[in-house]
Amino acid sequence: MQGNESFAVVEFAPYQKTQPERKKHDARSGTIHQDEDYLSFLESLNSDADAKPQAVETLTSNGTRLFTSLL
Numbered sequence: 001m002q003g004n005e006s007f008a009v010v011e012f013a014p015y016q017k018t019q020p021e022r023k024k025h026d027a028r029s030g031t032i033h034q035d036e037d038y039l040s041f042l043e044s045l046n047s048d049a050d051a052k053p054q055a056v057e058t059l060t061s062n063g064t065r066l067f068t069s070l071l
Contacts (some may be wrong), residue, residue, distance in 0.1 A: 032038050
């Protein structure tokens, strides 16, 4: 294959062993369905899905108000 060529660099590693993997168990794992903030967030999503805004108010640079109907 032509094109990309490079030189391999090999260096001596003074410490030849790797560190063992230390897996620490998270005590909060699997408790999201019991969290009060998460439950209130889900309730707000469900309640906001039913409510639709009637109009959007926008202020222009000179201070006049513009209303856009979304119905």
